[in-house]
Amino acid sequence: KDSNVISIGVNAELTGSIPVAGKSCVNAAKMAAAEINDQGGIAVDGKTMRVEILAEDNEDKAESAAAVAQKFVSKGVVAMIGPNASRNAVPAAIVAESNKLIMISPWSTIPKLTEKKKYIYRSCFTDDFQGVVVSSFIYKKLKARRAAVLFDITSEYNKGIAEVFKAEFIKAGGAVTAFESYSTGDKDFSAQLSKIKASRADVLFLPNYYNEVPLQIQQARQQGLKGMIVGSDSWGSEEILTLGKDIMNGLYFTTHYAPDMATEKAKKFIADYEAKYGAKPDDVAALTYDAFGMLFESVKKAKSRNPENVLAELSKLSNFPGVTGTMKFSSGSGSPVKSAVVIQIRDNAFKYYDTVNP
Amino acid sequence: MIMDEKNSTKLLFRVNGLSHSFGGLKAVSNFNLSVDSGAIWGILGPNGAGKTTVFNLITGVYKPDEGEIIFKNEYIDGLPSPAIIAQGIARTFQNIRLFKSMSVLDNVRTAAYGNLSYPLWSAVFRTRQYHNWENRVRGSSSAILEKFGLADRMHEQAASLPYGQQRKIELARALLSKPELLLLDEPGAGMNPAELHNLAELILWVRKEFGVTIILIEHRMQLVVKLCDYVKVLDFGETIFDGMTSGLGQSEAVVKAYFGEDQADARH
Amino acid sequence: MGLLLVAGFAAAFVCDTFNLADQYLAQIIMYIGINVILTVSLNLVNGYMGEFSVGHAAFMAVGAYAASFFSVSVFPQNPAFFPLSLFAGGICAAFLGFMIAVPAFRARDDYLAIITLALIMITKSVLENLPWFGGPQGYHGIQKYTNLSGVYLCTIASIMVIRNIVYSNFGRGIIAVRDDEVAANLVSVDTKQVKILAFVISSFFAGIAGGLFAHLIQFINPRTFSILKSTDILLMLYLGGSGTIIGSILGAAIWTVLIEALRFLGIWRFVFAPVALVMLMIYRPLGIMGGREWRLFIPKENDHGRKK
Amino acid sequence: MIVQQALNALQLGSIYALIALGYSMVYGVLRLINFAHGDIFMIGSYAALFLAVYLNMPIALILPLAFCAVGLLGVTIERLAYRPLRTAPRASAVITALGVGLFLETITLAVVGPEPKKFPALIDLNIITIGAFTATNIQIIIIAVSIALMTALDRLIAKTKTGMAMRALSWDKTYAPLFGINVDKIISFTFAIGAGLAAVAGIFVGLAYPIIDPYMGIIVGWKAFVSAVIGGIGNVKGAVVGGFLLGAVEILSAAFLPSTYKDMIVFGLLLIILLFRPSGLFGVPVQKKV
Amino acid sequence: MLVIENLHAGYGPIAVLHGVSLHVDEGEIVTLIGANGAGKSTTLRTISRLIPAASGTILYKNENITRCKAHEIARRGIAHVPEGRGIFGNLTVIENLLLATFANRTRSMTSPVINELFDMFPLLGDRRRQLASTLSGGEQQILAIARAFAADADFFIMDEPSMGLSPILVKNVFSIIADINRRGKTILLVEQNAIMALKYSNRAYVLENGRIAAEGRSEDITANEELKKAYLG
């Protein structure tokens, strides 16, 4: 073990069903490390140390995610960033917690991830919060009373948020007229969409990944579905614009940050990322970058690599100015309190529309 | 209970009015046979007459459309094959069917499955019961193989042996289940006259040694003449001759359908 | 031999009790053990019986969910009850194996592949829709009861049981079904019974492996038990060589270690690994062991020094 | 509604059927479940994307070119990976196929990157509306071309000597050369046609569902395999009927039953079909005389 | 017409033929006899290249065909009735016959040709649309023989054509063999029904353990007491 580096593990889905997320995560991680190293590193234990990234592929498999976490424990990393999908984050978190390894998941939104855990953090908000946000947006802002949902039932994120939304929307007084599902990899949604059409919903909520959403919208329009369509943070990759083109215009989704309203810090991040990788950062990249930001901040404050010291600082973090908004941790929870934004797609670009605070 | 109609000799096996068709083709119709203990019966007939089908019906490969099959005073028609075999009927196949990946010994031993007398857990924990039974089966299998002159090739893969020896393995396998009735489907196919001679000796010896009753299907008259006490000749599923072997040549129908006019020539 | 086994257990037990082994190493060893159980048990159906089942992920899933259900909700939260939960999981999986054996009587060959594929899809869909187990969000709150000695015991037990079955009258029946099912029937092998037996035993151990897996990872979700899990097991089985126990063990160990060791290659290991696999299949179609069994796994009474 | 859904089912079914044909043909000749076939279909989609975006070709050129290029890929795969295994146990070949599939996926992932790609609109979309019923010209083209291709293939297999040779090989390869059949050639031909049809399906998927990614072949591949089996694997008519049936069941079960249970219903139905017709709808049970 | 010199062949590591030399002249019927496992079928399989020759040469019509592929040999006009029949069970009887014309590009299967075959073998005529796998053993054997004629070859290799046939059909088959021989076809025959075969053939070879042990005119072989005892019973 090199005694003069701060090693940080990245537990990412480089192969398997969400390789894009894995790649963004590793990209952002490398960028964050390079930035801090360009500044000379971080002063800890009386020395200035460079940051070293150990990125490992977890194949988008629970057991591999756990194995990678265990490997990082053996290697004595200071902290682990990732995994991103909840199905991998949860088992990795179990390993991390029992081995006292700090873990920050950029993207896992399942509420259970951080419950009753001391060492587990995340840089995104949870499904619960987002479900409320989407529901109130549709109910209050769009003034819609009849909503339909189409979601991927085999994916924990999609199903989780769809259910929270349904409960919230009904609680608010609306009606969920159709609650339809499909399986990952399906390409034809015509049957579900015509049921949705027949249910006379005003709004369709699609809490699905950006690589599927354009297909769904295209087919919805072909079926003659004319109402508004709303999405969640899983839309938050500009790829969705390339894939969907015009049909995306006018639609809303909730997410972590809006590029056009971004802070200086965020603008710089976006520009740097684009310069380095030739593509706009997606939400995984931004959240990973923030996970690193929070971690670096805590290490700096603790002036130590000792996990317990770092953890003490991390848990106290308040008003951390991240790319994806300002975050703070309170009451011992590893889930940050942060605001969500609503974005509207206009002229083939993400445009800030509204901010929702917790 | 079916009463023994005949006299002193014991009736072992009886088939009454057996019929079977494939689609529109009536492969076997109204086939009757009564076999006494210890006899050797031959079933003859032109190609496609339905002989193999009769064996398949007896051993439960096909279910008869009509008719009954009675073995040792019990109806066996409609039973699944393993149950029929376990009653004491064994057979060989027109095209040799050995278990290719198994050793000669294992091929033969497999036929003891029907008499299995230890439970699964006994095998898992290798109890005394397991060892006793396995030793017994191994003993009787090697004994049979020994008698067939195959003892030295016992552990070789069955498929690598020459044709003639494979036929013997099949016969040995059939005998392991201690059958009372043995059905042989063209055992002499592909053998030269000298080998046929040896085969006949072997079958006679098997009858004596194991006390089995035999029904065989055969086209090689040399074998039929030497072995069979009685023959039955089928043509288009119908019986055209039924009686002592010696009477075969006298039946005009048989000569016409089976031997062809120049009978002497065919009876080599 | 017996001594060796006891020593192995003692070593595992000591490591567990005093937390001696490196946790990462221990984790990988346990994965290997679980994979060996899966591979050896699949071998019974795919190797010895010569069918092509792809349903092991489903049996594993049922074992995992059932064992977790028992350990979380039925029995007291105490490791002492873990063997019971594990066994219950195995039984549930075995029951599913029994159910699938019935259509398997009728379909043969590649239709069995399809039936078992359907089984995976249905099992996964059921688990996604059952509210009690968390659906796609997964089953949480499982305790870590799986340890080295547990995995060791189960692995050895599965190997011994399958070895003893294969080299018994039942095993000859199973192999006879592979070589010639019709002929097997006609030399008194009850092929229905044989198939039920093979399926039930095979899925029982897959269920055990699932239970161990669940209590190691402490979290399971339906996606873990997708068709990809089955293909992994298939790859391990045929990599080592089906129809031999040593082949299954080697296949599981090599594949697990290789994928783990080459993790740093990222995507590229899944470019190279298949190429290596295809090359191996071409030059050794029967897998690494080439159909040869290790003497250790042939019971004394069956060992004839196999002439080539 | 039902007419509308039927049309949707036909479109999905055509695609399944085209891919299922490749499975079935290869299976028919080699008794090999070519698990790489779904990935060949994916390559077909990418090949068309390449031709359209980088070489700016029109659809009329892309279809035949992609057919040939991917057909050649099929032949190459057979040549390199499957031919050496022709006498090996069947399972080795199946595992090799799994390996080839995995290779095709990851090499695509590594080379073109994991980001999904937008498939260009090669045909201008026209929506035809008659009352409440809407159809698109793309739907109609897909269905028509698929049916034409399948009919041609069925004729080929049932009526020509080559077709007969293909069927003969599935029964026995050792003795086939005795009758002047060039086994290698027939097998290569089979792979070429099967892979070519998969490429056509790949293009059609691109047209109908214009987002493609390196993993798109997995699910569709399995489903096409299921179609082939429902119909009776090794049987061309069966593959077509199986494909349409699966498309119909998927669409109709999602349309008229709770869509959460879709997979359960689809695969449950498959189980039931196989329970009552263990060799598939059109499969002739393999009868070997005892 | 066919000259084999010092042929060695076998199955993988197992050597079966240890230097077989024989020749068949145009218009002849030559019989090859020998005990089970002597290597008769192996010899025939090597000629039609179902298995490769390890060494030695095979000349057909003065051309070396030792390295030709099996389908090329068939297309040169050598028809092989294999042991175990090798019929295609999933094709119908008529399709089996049609397929055999693959070997002869110039011959399209017109109905007169098929009808001629069905006239020759009436047993098949009744079953022309039946799947070959469901034929009885003897029917399959007849189909295998008929199929060899479909390609209109010049040279026929027949491996135990009478196996499993009833006496009447055995005679029938032999008379057909004699008949096509009269029409100028050459035949190499392996038969266990040696007496019958020798009666119809011009010359014969005796194969023992992969070597030619004796050869001569058929009458001489029949008369040889020693051979008679070993092979003719």
Ligand SMILES: Nc1ncnc2c1ncn2[C@@H]1O[C@H](COP(=O)(O)OP(=O)(O)OP(=O)(O)O)[C@@H](O)[C@H]1O
């Ligand atoms: N499964 C089947 N489907 C259709 N026809 C069949 C089937 N099995 C047998 N047959 C037909 O039934 C008839 C009787 O067949 P079988 O095998 O019993 O004849 P065999 O008397 O044994 O003839 P051989 O002496 O040639 O073996 C034949 O004409 C055959 O074509």
Ligand SMILES: Nc1ncnc2c1ncn2[C@@H]1O[C@H](COP(=O)(O)OP(=O)(O)OP(=O)(O)O)[C@@H](O)[C@H]1O
């Ligand atoms: N596929 C094979 N693999 C290995 N050995 C074989 C194979 N086929 C035949 N043999 C062996 O080759 C030897 C010669 O066999 P061959 O079939 O040529 O004999 P044959 O003279 O035709 O005998 P038969 O009268 O039984 O047909 C035998 O010892 C046999 O065991």
Ligand SMILES: [Mg+2]
């Ligand atoms: Mg017969």
Ligand SMILES: [Mg+2]
């Ligand atoms: Mg021979």
